Amino acid sequence: MEGLAEKKRAILESTLELVQEHGFHGTPMSLVAKKAGVAAGTIYHYFESKDKLLCELFGYVRRQVSAVVEREDCSTTPYQECFFNLWFGLYAYYTDNLYVLRFFEQFTNSPYSGYSNQEQDELHRQLHRFFERGIQEGHLRNLSPRILGILAHGNVISTVKVEAMGRVKLQEDELKQIPQILWDGMRSR
Template sequence: MNVQLTSAEKKQAIFESTLRLISDYGFHGTPISQIAQHAGVATGTIYHYFASKDELIVELFRYSKQKIQDATFRDHDASAEYHNRFVTTWINLVKYYVQYPQVLSFFEQFYSSPYVKEIFTDETVCFQDEISLFLKEGIRDGYIKQLDINIISAAFLGTVIATAKRGTSQYFKFSEEDLENMVGIIWDGIKK
C-alpha cells in the first residue's frame, strides 16, 4: 500500500532528513538528491517547496529555531521567580540538544557559514532571539549583572552547548542533579 504524505508531512520529512544529513556530511557534502532519497520524496518535490538548496537551509534554520524556542520555553511561567525560570530554560535547552544533537550540529555550522547573512542583516542583530530577550529581562529587572548581553549570552549558551556535547557522548551522562549543579554555577557567576 502506497501511503501519500500531506504537504506538511513532506516538508517536515525534508527538514528532518536535511538535519540528519548535514550533521553527518556538512552543507557541501549533502546534495539535494541525497536529501530527497533520505526523505522519501522526489527531488522535484524539494524544488516545489524551496527554490534552491540555499533557501532550504535558511528555512531549515527558521524551522529549527522555532522548535528550540518551543522546547526551551515550554514550561515558562512569566509569573514565576526569575531564578527558577533561568534554571528551567537552561536545562530545557541542554536536554533538547542532547535529544537532537543534529540540531546543535546544524546550528554550529550555520552560524559559521555565509548563510547567517541571509538571516541577520545590518538591520537585525545576530543572536537576537527569545533567549537573549529573556536574559535582557534579567539584566533589566536587576537579577543579572549589568554586563553586555553578548557576555551573558556567551556564558549561558556556551555552557549549554558544552554540556549538551558531553551529554551526547557514550562515556558520560548527566543526571538531573548534575544539570542543576551546573546551571547553579552559571547562575552564581552572572547573578547580581
C-alpha cells in the same frame, strides 16, 4: 494542505539527518528526496535550490530553539526557577537533537554564515528579554543582557557537546552544578 506541510517537514528533517552524516556538499537533493520519501520535483516545489533549503532549515531549527525559550520564560514563575528551567529546557532539547547542534556548527562555519533571518534574530531577542527581565527585577547583576544570553546559551551548548563526544559523563548532581555556578556568577549580590 496538511499533507503539503508534512512533506515539507519531512524534507527538512531528512536534510538535517543527511547533513549530519554527509555534510553539506555530500547531501545532494536526490538523496534528500529519497530519505524524505518524496519525488525529486517535490523538493523544488518547496525550495528553489539546495542553498534555499539549507537556509530554510537553519530557520526551522532556530524556531524550535526559540519555542523552548518561549516555553520556559514564564512570568508567573519566580525568575530563578525560570532561569534553571530555561537552562535545563535547552539542555534537554539539544541533548535530544544533537543533529541540530552539529548543523548549527556546520552552518555558521560555512559561506551561509552571513545568512541573517528573523528566526535567528528572534532567538537573540528572546534571550535578551529574558536576561533584561532578571536585571530589572534585581535578580541578576547589571550587565549586558546580550552578554548574559550568550554566556548562558553557550554554556548549555558546551555542556551538551562535551557529553555527546563522550569526554565526560556527568552524574545528575554534577549536571545541576553547572547552571548553579552560572547562576551564582550572574546573580546580583
